[in-house]
Amino acid sequence: MGTVDGVPGWVDELAFPADGPPWLSMGLGRIDDEAWLVVDGERDDQLALRTRLLAERHDEVFAARPGTEVLDLVAGWLAGHAPGAVPGPTEGTVAVHPLEAAGRLVQEDLVVMVPRDGGYHLDAACLCFPSHWRLADKFEGSAAAIHGPVPGYADDLEARVDRYLDRLRGGTISARRNWSVHDLPDLFAPVPPPPRAIGPEEVPTGLWLRSERQTLRRLVASGAVLFTIRVQQAPFGVLAHRPEAAGRLAARIRAQPDDLTAMNGVAPYRSEILGWLDDVSV
Numbered sequence: 001m002g003t004v005d006g007v008p009g010w011v012d013e014l015a016f017p018a019d020g021p022p023w024l025s026m027g028l029g030r031i032d033d034e035a036w037l038v039v040d041g042e043r044d045d046q047l048a049l050r051t052r053l054l055a056e057r058h059d060e061v062f063a064a065r066p067g068t069e070v071l072d073l074v075a076g077w078l079a080g081h082a083p084g085a086v087p088g089p090t091e092g093t094v095a096v097h098p099l100e101a102a103g104r105l106v107q108e109d110l111v112v113m114v115p116r117d118g119g120y121h122l123d124a125a126c127l128c129f130p131s132h133w134r135l136a137d138k139f140e141g142s143a144a145a146i147h148g149p150v151p152g153y154a155d156d157l158e159a160r161v162d163r164y165l166d167r168l169r170g171g172t173i174s175a176r177r178n179w180s181v182h183d184l185p186d187l188f189a190p191v192p193p194p195p196r197a198i199g200p201e202e203v204p205t206g207l208w209l210r211s212e213r214q215t216l217r218r219l220v221a222s223g224a225v226l227f228t229i230r231v232q233q234a235p236f237g238v239l240a241h242r243p244e245a246a247g248r249l250a251a252r253i254r255a256q257p258d259d260l261t262a263m264n265g266v267a268p269y270r271s272e273i274l275g276w277l278d279d280v281s282v
Helices: 009-013 043-056 071-081 098-103 158-167 200-206 236-241 243-255 258-263 267-280
Strands: 029-031 062-064 109-116 119-126 173-177 180-182 208-218 225-235
Touching: 009 208, 043 098, 062 098, 071 098, 098 109, 098 119, 119 158, 200 236, 200 267, 208 236, 225 236, 236 243, 236 267, 243 267, 258 267
Parallel strands: none
Antiparallel strands: 029 173, 062 119, 109 119, 109 225, 173 208, 180 208, 208 225
8 A cells, every 4th residue: 555646545545425315334345364454664653652652641542351352363464464563572562461462563553342231342442543532431332332423323324333243254354444634643633632723725734634444353252343443644735636536525525414524624624625625626
């Protein structure tokens, strides 16, 4: 997943459908095991940041109930698909929870949804790069409770997500993407900063296009579902090199309800973003 014309490859995976309602979709597609995780040139910097966050803000970025089994799965995948990324024996992680040890090996955040009490609950996570949500607010919550603030989730997705989690088979890996706009490049972004005034000329360098590449797979031993979240972002200006995508995003913003525009982080800058997108789109 390299770059084309200076644009990260993941940007070309974004979809901006403007034909709702419904405005929400699961958007899941099956992927091969080889494509489960992403190892790229940002690995060293991101793992260093994860290590620092786990040392300095541990209770904000890690929480776990007993009984999760992710470390062997992650380490095995790295050994098979990215052997250069496997830590040496001196980089020990023995003293920490196995899920935290796994989280220190990959650029993805790791969230474990455990089946209990008639639903799936967030009972463990190594979450260093949240996109405007806090682990403490969601820990031990059901899938429905976690997504409660998402406009339209209860009507459009809740039942479908619950069925999907129930029916997900071992060995199947699914992936999806979302998108949002941030006004800071911070990967650790649990709380949105206060909106600031920007001019249209600041949109390409002052705003960030942020995407979460999310995957789901069944953990065979426990029956839990492992949810990985890889945050990828780029200056908003990359869309100048993708005029068709810029046009689709402008159409999406104009068509979707205001509450979704707010959730995407677009609302404070809607007029400036649309003006810039119109200038660069076809």
